Every structure is written in C-alpha cells, then in structure tokens.
Amino acid sequence: MAKMPKMPMLNPAHKGRLKKALGVPASEPIPAPKLAKALTSPSPKIRKMANFAKVSKTWAHPGDNDPLPTMHTSKHH
Numbered sequence: 001m002a003k004m005p006k007m008p009m010l011n012p013a014h015k016g017r018l019k020k021a022l023g024v025p026a027s028e029p030i031p032a033p034k035l036a037k038a039l040t041s042p043s044p045k046i047r048k049m050a051n052f053a054k055v056s057k058t059w060a061h062p063g064d065n066d067p068l069p070t071m072h073t074s075k076h077h
Contacts, residue, residue: 010052021049
C-alpha cells in the first residue's frame with residue numbers, strides 16, 4: 001500500500017496571524033466572505049495564508065472520525 005504524503009503543518013508561532021490580519025476573533029472561524037476576499041488580497045502574505053486556510057479545511061483534523069486526509073475528487077472517471 002502506498003504511503004500517504006505528510007501534510008504541511010502550521011508553525012505554532014504563526015497560528016492566528018490570518019485571523020489577526022482579517023480582524024477575526026481567535027475564538028471564531030473565519031467567515032467565508034472574508035476568506036474569499038483575502039484570497040484576492042494585494043498582499044502576497046495574506047493571499048498565501050488565506051490559501052493555506054482554504055486548503056487545510058479539506059483535510060481531516062484531529063478529532064475527526066476519518067484518520068486519513070480528505071481528498072475531494074470528482075465522481076466522474
């Protein structure tokens with residue numbers, strides 16, 4: 001069986017930087033419209049953080065029932 005690739009992990013020192021930049025409280029999730037706007041930000045750092053946040057939402061997270069990363073694939077072959 002093929003090994004699953006390791007997922008990139010967020011440096012703990014960087015945790016919360018996107019929320020702070022977007023003005024979102026740390027205890028709340030980033031609203032979809034704010035994340036969408038951040039994806040088109042003129043700042044490359046904000047765009048990179050927003051893209052990481054968007055992509056990481058598709059992964060299985062600790063506490064989820066599925067221990068493997070979620071891969072969104074088309075049902076059409």
